[in-house]
Amino acid sequence: MSLNARLEPVLYLFAGLFGLAGVALAALAAHGGGEAHLAASASAMCLAHAPALLALAIGAARVRTAWLAGLLMIVGTLLFAGDLVTLRFTGAGLFPYAAPTGGWAMMLGWLAVSASAFWRVRA
Numbered sequence: 001m002s003l004n005a006r007l008e009p010v011l012y013l014f015a016g017l018f019g020l021a022g023v024a025l026a027a028l029a030a031h032g033g034g035e036a037h038l039a040a041s042a043s044a045m046c047l048a049h050a051p052a053l054l055a056l057a058i059g060a061a062r063v064r065t066a067w068l069a070g071l072l073m074i075v076g077t078l079l080f081a082g083d084l085v086t087l088r089f090t091g092a093g094l095f096p097y098a099a100p101t102g103g104w105a106m107m108l109g110w111l112a113v114s115a116s117a118f119w120r121v122r123a
Helices: 003-031 036-058 066-090 098-115
Strands: none
Touching (some): 036 066, 036 098
């Protein structure tokens, strides 16, 4: 069984969770007061990566880099959004440079998607 096949359910799981979190964080940003920009930024990253993970899950049989791209996007979104949400509610982030580390991981995930142009599974 390939890494893509093993990771496919995880991609679906996090696509749904990030979609849910994105909508909830958008509502918090709109109605929660306080540091609304933190919740809004976390929402944007969740809502941007939820459909990307869904697409990777659906295309996992044809995109060899889906497992790598998906893992990088999941870890990156968790770090980035998690840091902002933690900062919003506690006044302190997860750890120094958590959000930038997450941002780099998300960007590398998108680069892994681009790399699939060179390592596609042929039908």
